[in-house]
Amino acid sequence: MTNTNGYLSGSNLERVLKNGHFAVTAELGPPQNADRSVIIKKSALLKGYCDGVNLTDNQTAIVRMSSIGAGAILVQEGLEPIIQMVCRDRNRLAMQSDLLGAYALGIRNLLCLTGDHQSFGNHPGAKNVFDIDSAQMVQMVSEMRDKRIFQCGEEMKGQEPRFFVGAAESPFAHPVDFRPYRLGKKVKAGASFIQTQIVFDIPAFKKFMEKVRELGIHKQTYILPGVSPLKSPTMAKYMRDNVPGILIPDEIIKRMEAAGAIWAGKSKDELTPEDKKARSKAWQAEGIKICIETIQQLREVEGVSGVHIMAIEWEEAVKPIVEGAGLYPRPVVPAPEPQADKN
């Protein structure tokens, strides 16, 4: 079995986490077109500010540039991709084949997800796949790496794909009591890192982590809670009311509203474009501030190994958040001695 100097994959993210650093990952949403310059532009905003960049896989069931394609561009640009793969669009054959290709393109981190139902997206009439689920995907790719077998049990000859394998958990989705156990199942399946749904409610997250620690799961995996800068009070309320598993305390909504208080109570027509711009700026500044404070609080929670910043279509926010949270510069952990691929 290939072993990359004690690392599973030797990826930057794995090295940072294994060496005890508080990790930072950030999300990059690929475009709804084939323009590589979008990826290059967005990646420039993230370079140096995170240890790995999540590339979403047809997020919310909307067709976008593939996470593997975008990931390959990131590799060329000198950033570290964490490709996301959902169970909605591929069966086990397509998953394994695409992952062989992704590894060959230099991609080393993989986040296994169930995927939003296609009814949310722009092809609601599509047939979904869900041949295997996310826990089974974690198991499959871990065994491709550790046992050098395909899902069918057949032995793999030649270079096996060695991914640093992650999974997601939504700590506040229902049934809440089962969430830590479900996390445990994914870790048992082989998930080395966990990125969570966006956290705003620190006491609720602490309660979740208490159970996670009681089960000892935090010692078997690296947990990176998700955070997200709010852009406006409307966005905050929308997320609170419409996205399963996102809890936003009233206090945070009030802070967002207060940030725009001087423009409050005025109708659309009373606000000049400059007013709107200034209000938006004030909201965004508060959103970033809340995000920084959230990170600082999460950092104090035992069992938290890093944060995953989801600045949705707002990659510019990552830099001030990382700097503001005192997480810049990012640690440099030398790569293990390069090993010759076996073939």
Next chain:
Amino acid sequence: MIVAEQKTLEEIKTLVGSAKNVLVAGCGTCVTVCFAGGSREAAIVAAELRMASKLAGDAKAVADVTVQRQCEWEYLDEIAEQVGKVDVVLSLGCGIGVQAIAEHFPNAWVVPGLNTKFMGLPTEQGVWAERCAACGDCILGLTGGVCPIARCSKSLLNGPCGGSLDGHCEINSDVSCAWQLIYDRLTSMDKLEVLMDIQPPKNWKTSRDGGPRKIVREDLRLGKEE
């Protein structure tokens, strides 16, 4: 039972087309119980077709008949004569009934009057819900009698996903989260430990994915005469 729903009269009219003699064939089993294609519905559809064609100045002769089960040859034999006399048979059976008529009467033109929806049950008067996807390898023993293949929108075996909220599925608040149901039931039965094992990938070969399915019971087959 198999649950079906009638097609719109507009679509039925299109399917019947220019045929002069029409036989509306109801079925006395599942689709009778779900009020989609029994003798009552067959008579109503026949009357509607008669009326519509008359209004359109193209009066059709429309008769209706209902057999006990369209999905068995023996019952179809009863209507062989009527089928032979018409230009089109509008079957108000499920998709199996339509095909049984096509197979049994090679010279008959048959069109469907229903959309076959699912295998399920009535949950209250006038409401039917899906319960089984006929995956061919029943796992209800692992899930407390609630099927995640048929009832989880993503057919997850190690659910629930992150879209479960207040007992509902992310796709629609009218859809129950199957995994919440499974969790609640196993909790109330004190059998939650069943959910702690990782269920391996399902072998979909027994499902429709393995190709059209067939069961052969040698013990029941009639032996060839010597």
